[in-house]
Amino acid sequence: MFKRLINNFKKDWLRGYRHFYLLITIATALLFSAFLLFVLPDDYSSPGLYQYVAPEIGESMFEGEEGITFVDSKDEIKEMMKDDANSYGVAIELIDNAPVVTIYTQSNAEGEFGQTIKMMLSRALSSGEEIDYTERYESVVLHEEFKDVKYKETFLPVLIVMDSAMIGMFLLSVMLFTEKDHKMHTAYMVSPGGLTEHLLSKSMVMLVLSLISGTIMTLIIRGFDANFLYLYIILIPSAFFGGGLGLFLGSIFKNVQKSMLGLIFLMIGLMLPTVSYMFPSFSPMWIKFIPTYQMIYGVRAAVIPLYGFDDVWRNAVIVLAEGIVLFGISRFLYQRALYKNS
């Protein structure tokens, strides 16, 4: 089986190469990199604000303010900010019958935003009276290291995942549709070759393309600040999952045209975790079940090592398990479709 798998891989790689898959992958990686380098600014997004107000004080003072996420404790502020490099936190407690304010920042630079917060709080807490609360403020820097991460760089994991999962899905389904169109599967079915290696080899092609693409983008945007070993650990299952989606589409649709609607819906669904990633305050439980959620956070941990590598291992295992299940389902559907199309 291994020999056949390698021979299938060689054949699929050659086919992919002659269909310009490698060129498409490199061009897309360069295009995405150029987008990050020249289109996205270094710092752009409006920061998130997490706020804890002790129950004795009440939350009414900030009611109606947009972009504020209320949390239940100071610890929760720290937890939320752990995943959101561009954010601030404010905790207001009542100590000795006087409000004590803690401002959490991701770096030393409180900047304009910190001053604005202080001003807003002074007004709110004094109920219109100008009282100096300067001494009752405390500033806590949570992640000093985040100051080195540019906004555009936080976008990199999204594009890497898009490339590995989405383009892999698209190219692999096209590969299957071409085979169906040329009825190559019939010749394969009357050979001793097994279906698993036939499909797995295509996933392997997508895997290699995905590693090439991820390496190019990471090198251009993050240089050697990224951890490439961890990047590959998360990219391999991600690409395998993306390939599984391509197999799935190739199994249930007859040709590219008929698969377009399914492809678009899948892409929209898979991109939903991006919203949660860019705006961490939006993270409903269901979104965490979408595999690209695990992929994005796993890739982020690899390309921006400040976040720690725990996500890489955990997410790689989760995505790999999902990929194996998807591959099994797709294989079953593909086999069924083969009989129908023979």
Place this chain on the structure above:
Amino acid sequence: MINVKDLKFSYRHDGTYQVDGISFEVKEGETLGFLGPNGAGKSTVQKILIGLLPMQEGEAIVDGVAVKDYNSKFFNKIGVSFEFPNAYKKLSALENMEYYASLFDVPTQDPRMLLKLVGLEDAVDKKVGDFSKGMLQRFVMARSMLNKPEVWFLDEPLSGLDPQTSQNIKNVIKQEKETGTTIFLTTHDMHVAEELCDRVAFIESGKIIVIDSPRNLKLKYGEKVVNIEYKESGKTKTEKLALGNEKDADRVSEILKTKEVETVHSGEATLEDIFIELTGRGLK
């Protein structure tokens, strides 16, 4: 080598059968041709025998293995030349052949030798996507011989080929036959069936109408005929008359005595004539 009993198959699962209770046997080294028009069920039977369609009803055994028990090893023993010339268009003929050869667990024949055998020696490095239909047809035939199959399935092997290439391919099939390969062949071309097959089965609407050697079919169902051209009132007329028929024999005698005969050709019924006689329709 091939044993089929009461084989039935329905694409629509609605009680109508595209293969309707077919039974036949192919002995080792024998060439059996399925002769019938398009849509008669020839290719469906072949697809069931090579495992491309699932077994629904009946029994089929190929080289001692029941069709429903096929495993990957079984495919080391058979070769299939498809009517639809399927190949990787972006790969060269040689790359396609080498890839396909790598799938087998048994020793395979030299791809270059096989390509030469079917007259594609000059197209070894040419991309299959640039092949003409005839070249593709020859290519899939060469590919089907890679594992030196014990049972060789040929689906319309000469379809769309020019006369010269057809003759070459027929010679290749005859050579294989001489080495003892069992051949199952589908065609709607009576000349192919007659020249290559030990026995032919007439198939129509999913049923075998008759199965026998071409010679026996002709003896049993065909009549010797004469085609007579003669002049009458300044016009040339032609009549085809059966010698075994008393009325026709009298008519031959009458024409010879009373008309100005221009040509007389004796002949025998073709397989197509017999097919028409038995099924009421032609082979096209």
